[in-house]
Amino acid sequence: MQLKxxxxxxxxxxxxxxxxxxxxxxxQAHAANNITKPEFGGQTxxxxxxxxxxxxxxxxxxxxxxxxxxKWVSSFKxxxxxYSPPETTESWNIVVWNKxxxxxxxxxxxxxxxxxxxxxxxxxxxxxxxEDSQGGWGAAPGTSPVLNSVGSCASTWGEFDFANAAxxxxxxxxxxxxxxxxxxxxxxxxxCATQSNNCSSISNSGTVINAYTxxxxxxxxxxxxxxxxxxxxxxxxINFSG
Ligand SMILES: *[C@@H]1O[C@H](CO)[C@@H](O)[C@H](O)[C@H]1NC(C)=O
Ligand SMILES: *[C@@H]1O[C@H](CO)[C@@H](O)[C@H](O)[C@H]1NC(C)=O
Ligand SMILES: *[C@@H]1O[C@H](CO)[C@@H](O)[C@H](O)[C@H]1NC(C)=O
Ligand SMILES: *[C@@H]1O[C@H](CO)[C@@H](O)[C@H](O)[C@H]1NC(C)=O
Numbered sequence: 001m002q003l004k005x006x007x008x009x010x011x012x013x014x015x016x017x018x019x020x021x022x023x024x025x026x027x028q029a030h031a032a033n034n035i036t037k038p039e040f041g042g043q044t045x046x047x048x049x050x051x052x053x054x055x056x057x058x059x060x061x062x063x064x065x066x067x068x069x070x071k072w073v074s075s076f077k078x079x080x081x082x083y084s085p086p087e088t089t090e091s092w093n094i095v096v097w098n099k100x101x102x103x104x105x106x107x108x109x110x111x112x113x114x115x116x117x118x119x120x121x122x123x124x125x126x127x128x129x130x131e132d133s134q135g136g137w138g139a140a141p142g143t144s145p146v147l148n149s150v151g152s153c154a155s156t157w158g159e160f161d162f163a164n165a166a167x168x169x170x171x172x173x174x175x176x177x178x179x180x181x182x183x184x185x186x187x188x189x190x191x192c193a194t195q196s197n198n199c200s201s202i203s204n205s206g207t208v209i210n211a212y213t214x215x216x217x218x219x220x221x222x223x224x225x226x227x228x229x230x231x232x233x234x235x236x237x238i239n240f241s242g
Contacts, residue, residue: 062114
């Protein structure tokens with residue numbers, strides 16, 4: 001499996017490529033489009049291997065990840081459904097990035113958000129992904145992402161790998177590595193795939209199930225994965241209490 005390399009590489013990079021966090025105009029158009037079915041842009045050919053593998057990051061950049069209205073969800077194969085539990089007391093911010101940035105390096109989490117939105121208590125929002133997309137998301141209370149001193153997302157991460165063309169598998173996990181490294185709050189998050197019995201989670205009180213932390217970051221057998229390139233629907237609960 002490539003997932004070990006994927007995860008370790010995501011965290012190990014020293015590359016910097018920050019943007020101002022504004023969405024490219026095509027994503028704004030897609031997010032706002034509630035009349036016609038949203039569509040991905042073109043696909044980019046995969047590059048690299050193992051830790052530096054970059055699959056499809058969309059052409060134009062980021063057009064492989066769309067925030068869509070619920071009514072379109074059944075038209076897409078790779079979906080993350082973000083849910084904020086009712087006991088949440090405020091709106092949370094979610095940013096989504098590609099593993100690889102515009103420069104082709106493993107640095108999309110340095111501010112190259114391809115989606116950036118808020119979610120209210122009890123609300124569900126839907127993000128869809130094109131084939132061979134890898135990356136992550138961060139979720140935290142408020143209206144902007146939590147960053148570390150070098151501009152990388154440093155709340156709890158969710159990581160995704162949909163229909164990886166190099167290993168013909170999909171995978172997902174929750175990771176507190178970035179938050180712990182920055183000595184910042186580890187927010188609870190759970191990710192379950194409807195096609196699998198396995199969830200990955202870290203609860204608000206710190207219970208870790210199939211998830212990455214500073215203590216286990218060198219292990220290669222943590223992220224749940226699904227063989228093949230079939231549909232994957234991830235149910236993502238933010239502010240997860242367990
Ligand atoms: C999209 O339209 C549906 C009704 O078809 C409506 O319920 C929903 O709030 C709209 N979403 C947005 C983001 O405007
Ligand atoms: C840890 O934080 C430092 C900055 O304090 C950063 O340079 C480094 O990339 C981070 N490492 C991880 C694994 O997040
Ligand atoms: C997934 O669940 C199966 C049992 O359904 C278990 O054998 C396997 O170890 C789990 N894998 C992960 C990565 O959690
Ligand atoms: C990927 O795996 C699925 C399920 O095992 C299989 O049907 C398909 O042919 C595989 N595709 C590639 C490109 O290997």
